[in-house]
Amino acid sequence: xxxxxxxxxxxxxxxxxxxxxxxxxxxxxxxxxxxxxxxxxxxxxxxxxxxxxxxxxxxxxxxxxxxxxxxxxxxxxxxxxxxxxxxxxxxxxxxxxxxxxxxxxxxxxxxxxxxxxxxxxxxxxxxxxxxxxxxxxxxxxxxxxxxxxxxxxxxxxxxxxxxxxxxxxxxxxxxxxxxxxxxxxxxxxxxxxxxxxxxxxxxxxxxxxxxxxxxxxxxxxxxxxxxxxxxxxxxxxxxxxxxxxxxxxxxxxxxxxxxxxxxxxxxxxxxxxxxxxxxxxxxxxxxxxxxxxxxxxxxxxxxxxxx
Numbered sequence: 001x002x003x004x005x006x007x008x009x010x011x012x013x014x015x016x017x018x019x020x021x022x023x024x025x026x027x028x029x030x031x032x033x034x035x036x037x038x039x040x041x042x043x044x045x046x047x048x049x050x051x052x053x054x055x056x057x058x059x060x061x062x063x064x065x066x067x068x069x070x071x072x073x074x075x076x077x078x079x080x081x082x083x084x085x086x087x088x089x090x091x092x093x094x095x096x097x098x099x100x101x102x103x104x105x106x107x108x109x110x111x112x113x114x115x116x117x118x119x120x121x122x123x124x125x126x127x128x129x130x131x132x133x134x135x136x137x138x139x140x141x142x143x144x145x146x147x148x149x150x151x152x153x154x155x156x157x158x159x160x161x162x163x164x165x166x167x168x169x170x171x172x173x174x175x176x177x178x179x180x181x182x183x184x185x186x187x188x189x190x191x192x193x194x195x196x197x198x199x200x201x202x203x204x205x206x207x208x209x210x211x212x213x214x215x216x217x218x219x220x221x222x223x224x225x226x227x228x229x230x231x232x233x234x235x236x237x238x239x240x241x242x243x244x245x246x247x248x249x250x251x252x253x254x255x256x257x258x259x260x261x262x263x264x265x266x267x268x269x270x271x272x273x274x275x276x277x278x279x280x281x282x283x284x285x286x287x288x289x290x291x292x293x294x295x296x297x298x299x300x301x302x303x304x305x306x307x
Contacts, residue, residue, distance in 0.1 A: 084198070086304075087156070087159075087198075087304075088198070088200055088201060088202075089161075089201075089202065089203055089204050089205070089303070089304070089307035090204075090307055091204050091232045091234075091307060092307075095306055095307045098305075098306045099234055099236075099306055099307075101268075102236060102268065102270060102306070103239050103266075103268050103270065104267070104268055105267045105268035106267065107267065107299065108267050108268075108296070108297045108298045108299065109267070109268050109269070109298060109299050109300075109301045110240075110263075110269040110271060110293050110298040110299070110300055110301065111136075111137060111268075111269065111270045111271060111300075111301050111302065111303065112134065112136040112137065112271055112273065112289075112290075112300060113136065113137045113138075113139060113163075113207075113238065113270060113271060113272060113273065114136060114137070114138050114139065114273050114274060114275035114282075115139045115165055115207065115272065115273070115274050115275065116139075116140075116141055116144070116165065116169065116274050116275055116276050117138055117139075117140055117141070117144060117151075117275030117276070118138070118140060118144050118145065118147075118148040118151040118152055118155065118275065119144065119148070119275050119276050119277055120277050121275060121276065121277055121280045121282075121283040122138075122148070122151045122155070122275055123151065123154070124280075124283040124284075125275060125282075125283045125286060126154060126155065126158060126160075128283070128286045128287055128290070129158075129160070129286075130158065131287075132287065132290045134290055134300045135159055135160050135161070135300065135301075135302045135304075136160050136161070136300075136302060137160065137161040137162075137163055137205075137302050137303050138155055138160055138161070138162055138163065138275065139163045139164065139165035139207045140152065140162055140163070140164065140165055140188065140192065141165050141166065141167065141168075141169055141188065142164075142166065142167030142168075142184065142187050142188030142190075142191045142192075143167055143168060143169075145188060145191040145192055145195055146191050146195075149191075149194070149195035150195075152192060152195035152196060153195055153196050153197070156195075156196040156198075157196075159304075160302065161203070161205075161302040161303045161304050162192055162196070162201075162203055163203045163205040163206070163207065163303060164185050164188050164189060164192075164203050164205060164206045164207070164233075165188070165206070165207050165209060166181070166184040166185065166188060166206075166208075166209050167184040167187045167188045167191075168184060169209045171209065171210065171217060174209060175217035175220045175221065175224075176220075177220065178220060178223040178224040178226075178227045179227070181208075181220070181221075181224035181227070181228065182224065182227050182228060182231065182233075185206055185228065185233060189201070189202055189203065203303075203307075204232055204233055204234060204307055205233070205234055205235075205236060205303055205307065206228055206233050206234070206235045206236075207235065207236060207237065208221055208224075208235060208237075211237050211238075212225065212235055212237050213237065236270060236303075237270070237272075238270045238271060238272035239262075239266060239268075239269065239270050240259070240262040240263045240266065240269040240270065240271045240272070241258060241259070241262055241271060241272040241273070242255045242256075242258050242259050242271070242272070242273050242282060242285070242289065243255060243257075243258030243259075243262075244273055244274050244279040244281060244282045245272075245274055245279060246258070250279070250281050251281070252281060252284070252285050252288075255281055255282065255285050255289075256285065256288065256289070256292065259271070259289060259292065259293075260292070263293075263296070269293075269298065273289075
């Protein structure tokens with residue numbers, strides 16, 4: 001009997017041990033599952049944090065990129081505005097001083113100037129200037145500006161100085177009074193502004209048709225010069241020429257000879273030439289004219305170097 005009791009007791013203890021082992025295993029399994037779940041959660045959280053960090057980094061990079069693009073755009077706009085303003089002649093105190101000595105210079109310089117354009121030969125002149133990498137000054141007639149606005153725009157876009165030669169080139173009209181000189185300047189300036197699409201443009205530079213000195217309209221010109229100066233408009237003639245308007249059919253030899261004779265002994269040249277179909281010899285001889293002057297040591301300038 002006693003042995004039966006002992007056996008039963010032993011069996012109960014064994015069952016209790018098995019039960020405890022099973023509970024322990026269950027607890028361990030539960031803990032393991034919890035640990036696995038915790039690890040998975042940690043991994044998920046870490047990945048989420050990493051994604052958030054990446055997203056934040058990307059957002060910061062995007063902000064930096066947008067800021068950089070905005071800065072570059074502002075710089076581009078500022079540079080374009082600077083370039084635009086550089087092509088708008090300005091009357092400064094330095095410009096006034098430089099203009100007073102336009103025919104004098106310690107170094108050799110040459111201002112190529114073309115009167116009466118634009119014309120059908122202007123593109124040929126521009127092509128040569130581009131090939132030679134030389135800039136020039138064009139004294140334009142308002143009537144021709146209105147007739148060939150696209151050519152005027154090309155002159156401006158290619159960096160040449162556009163100056164004013166009045167509207168009509170009819171002496172009896174433009175020289176009827178000092179005021180009509182100013183009126184023709186303004187009329188031509190308005191036509192130029194329209195052609196180049198620059199409403200602030202003003203060349204501040206005028207060449208009297210036929211030149212300033214002498215003639216039957218000398219007194220009108222004298223008074224007109226004073227009126228122009230009151231409006232910050234300066235007049236310039238020339239001290240060198242090719243003689244393309246001195247005869248009806250100037251030859252290449254004649255043009256080169258007049259250039260050589262009238263440029264002799266001068267450091268600062270303001271060279272009179274014409275931009276007209278009737279004087280196309282100038283456009284045809286321009287490569288030789290430029291080569292001659294360069295060979296004599298002249299540096300080419302425009303009135304952008306003054307104004």
